Amino acid sequence: MSSPIRIVVADDHPVVRDGVVGVLRAQGFEVVGQAGDGAQALALVEELEPDVLVLDLRMPGTGGVEVIERLRALESRIGVLVLTTFDTDSDVVAAIEAGATGYLLKDAPTPDLVEAVRATAAGETVLSPAVATRLASRLRSPGPTAQLSPREREVLTLVARGTTNRAIAAKLFVSEATVKTHLGHIFDKLGVTDRAAAVARAYDRGILG
Amino acid sequence: MSSPIRIVVADDHPVVRDGVVGVLRAQGFEVVGQAGDGAQALALVEELEPDVLVLDLRMPGTGGVEVIERLRALESRIGVLVLTTFDTDSDVVAAIEAGATGYLLKDAPTPDLVEAVRATAAGETVLSPAVATRLASRLRSPGPTAQLSPREREVLTLVARGTTNRAIAAKLFVSEATVKTHLGHIFDKLGVTDRAAAVARAYDRGILG
């Protein structure tokens, strides 16, 4: 290799960050910076212009998805490898849509991580097997693909708190009929038939919680 | 120090495991073994008799809580430091009750981890601030302290799937009246008033999902 691949690692868990950095350095990569939140990550990337950003999605303050969006807005050519614990639908979809180059779960074997970083630097897309499966099944089944609208999420959040349709209507300054309509759409989109199941599905998909 | 503290690290995430091991070795601890699941952890502890087991709770197969229980059953004097991502009620309570010596979240700063291992080896109890707060508030509020009975969890699981009271009764071979009674108790214990909110609370506490 001519010059080593330059990397910035962003994760709010110090232990995980140390682990990733250690693994990458041992493999001859050059880790030029580490960040504990999204804002730091953005600053470091702008300053150091690394080849790859290894990014955790769930971070305090500026989250991972927002980091990706801003980088793409800046038309940065950096490769973003998302390395996270969760593979909920909304996380994965949001990250890919935002423009992540790769998506790896933290339970991936070390060699996979190393290879993923290399591929990301080369601009290739890498996905964890679990993530790939999830995406594939999502494409196959056109049913429960739909995302909830902002208003629908708002309603569902209140439902999860035990709020009654009438009370939701009052809180949102709409009629009870409207609330019912929203709920009906929510049920359709989530593929359920009642509010309890809707809440459960929402948690499973990372929409709530 | 006379002889270094001997440690086994158990975590199913290779990256995290490497991170923890790296940090501990850099601090002069002797990491004598690493495990990727509970069964391996138990075997290593029995074979190597380390001073401290650094343990992730969520692992495939034999989970962390079960590992702790078995160690205590064996009357092992090993210190168990739980190091995990989650601080849901059920995880924390289960781990402490099982006999964990300490409970640290993965977002803890590196120096805290090092100090926690040292304290654990000395038999002292260490808790993450977040965990300590959670436990304290639990002790303060005698209300939502109660755990669900097995039967109640069973009912709630079905509720989360959108199952109707009547259908639940059929599935569990009891009358609908019984299901309603269980649900009433569930609502009381979780401090909610309807099934949707009960499901949400259960997810928040790690009872479901």
Next chain:
DNA sequence: CGTCGCATCAACCGATCGTCTGATGCCCAC
């Protein structure tokens, strides 16, 4: 300019839910 998604509203009806009161049997702990 038409179309589509989103948000809004109405009225009705049957099904379901949640609460209440009250009761029995079991098992474990104190």
Next chain:
DNA sequence: GTGGGCATCAGACGATCGGTTGATGCGACG
């Protein structure tokens, strides 16, 4: 041996929910 937690059951009532049908206004996109 007497509580207390758990699981079981009954009947009945009012409140709430979910489905249905149908309709309007608005912004976006092509």
